[in-house]
Amino acid sequence: MSGQEARPIRRLLIANRGEIALRILRTAREMGIEVMAVYSEPDARALHSRLAERAIPLGGRTPAETYLDQDKLIAAAKSSGADAIHPGYGFLSENATFARRVSDEGLIWVGPPASAIEAMGDKIESRRRMQAAAVPLVPGGVSAIDDPEAAIVEAEAIGYPVALKAAGGGGGKGIRIVREASEIARAFRAASAEAVKAFGDGRIYLERYLDHPRHVEIQVMFDQHGNGVHLGERECSVQRRHQKLLEEAPSSAIDPAMRAAMGKAALDAGAAVDYVGAGTVEFLVSGNEFFFLEMNTRLQVEHPVTEMVTGLDLVREQIDVAGGARLSIAQEDVRFHGHSIEVRLNAEDPLRGFLPSTGIVKNLRWPSGPGVRIDAGLYRGMEVGLDYDPMLAKIIVWASDRPRAIERMRRALAELNVGGVKTGAPAAMAVLENEDFRRGHYDTHLLESMDLAATGGGEETPAAIAAALYRFHRSRRRALSLQADRGRAWLDRGRQRNSNWRNHGGAR
Secondary structure, eight states: OOOOOOOOOOEEEEOOOHHHHHHHHHHHHHTTOEEEEEEOGGGTTOHHHHHSSEEEEOOOSSGGGTTTOHHHHHHHHHHHTOSEEEOOSSTTTTOHHHHHHHHHTTOEESSOOHHHHHHHHSHHHHHHHHHHTTOOBOSBOSSOBOSHHHHHHHHHHHOSSEEEEETTOOTTTTEEEESSGGGHHHHHHHHHHHHHHHHSOOOEEEEEOOSSOEEEEEEEEEOTTSOEEEEEEEEEEEEETTEEEEEEESOTTOOHHHHHHHHHHHHHHHHTTTOOEEEEEEEEEETTEEEEEEEEOSOOTTHHHHHHHHOOOHHHHHHHHHTTOOOSOOGGGOOOOSEEEEEEEESEEGGGTTEEOOEEOOEEEOOOSTTEEEEEOOOTTOEEOSSSOSEEEEEEEEESSHHHHHHHHHHHHHHOEEESSOOSHHHHHHHHHOHHHHHTOOOTTHHHHSOHHHHTSSOOSHHHHHHHHHHHHHTTTOOOEEEEETTEEEEEETTEEOGGGGGBTTOO
């Protein structure tokens, strides 16, 4: 893509909420950019609306009435004098129609061109593009399947097990795994119905299902002058139902040679659609092979671990590139230092299949200290409901190597206290204590293979929380005893009781 005349961004409207709105706001402020926030009625007291130079009400409660209403968002940008819109992630961040409308209104879109969003958002079209660009693909079709009978024919050609996947979306929606022909009809109907609900598009395609892969993604960044760099990989295999719980960088499964090969494939993928801005190319790794899965045409939730090991601010690069600047670094300048881990803190109950948890945040204590970063929109008194995504915050740590990063995250989670709602923090603690994870020998089935209730990682009762903390502090050879009485539990260091520990991780 040829370069365009530079147009530095001076006033930025963030078309999002929560921690990602705060994340963008903070970098923009460091850049001297005036920030405009938008908010729904439930978010009137939210941190992003309180910290922005100007906050504009969207006049509604639900996402459809607010953060998904394109007319309201563009009107807010126009009325506030913004010259650019940053969509964050989720909501309209991968909506090509919105991206095109923003540009047509004379505003700067902080993201890739609408044409790239369309090409990569349609999984069938993206597979065709990747095939033409010689990017390794999981064996499968490059056309939509119209009915279960046609799916059976194609599955026989591909070989079982197969994955039935939604053509029009991602994020784990519209996916069903089938191991024999008798399962296809029901799986096809279920996947298509879910895809219609999630994306308004019921088309399905098939690809070979890899039983025990690693999910590894490459961060890329392109400018408007034809320059592109990859910023290494992130390991995202700790997930449930294709939803990530914990990410780390670098991956213990990737050596320098594979990193270079995957990086080249990711850059080839982006170049094939004339990409601009930050993007993530996701791969499945099986043995010494890797295969293109999809491209996320936005900033990823897990981008902080890349920032921690490279020292780069990806949001700053996004904003600069959108304004016409060249990338601040070349590929030979990219260096990786140490190891970083991120835990997504979701409002959910691991003991009950990670069902959503709601309530008022009654207490809040964040971890701190060396190498700990918190990206959060959470505050005491905040009401956690069902209108929005359950992710409350991200806890990120950095250390000089992977073992130290694991111990630092365990320490950080041990300090955490979120009262009033349940969170997935104990499940993350259980993962960090899992021997397969600690050795780096795990795949996308790790979490589902664990008995969270047995490890104490799924039940956010005081006893379970205290048990997890007991294991942590005993590993430090501290003289502690686990005490329990009348439904309460605590760790006892001689005669000194620390009653704060009993609410760790979201216990009520």
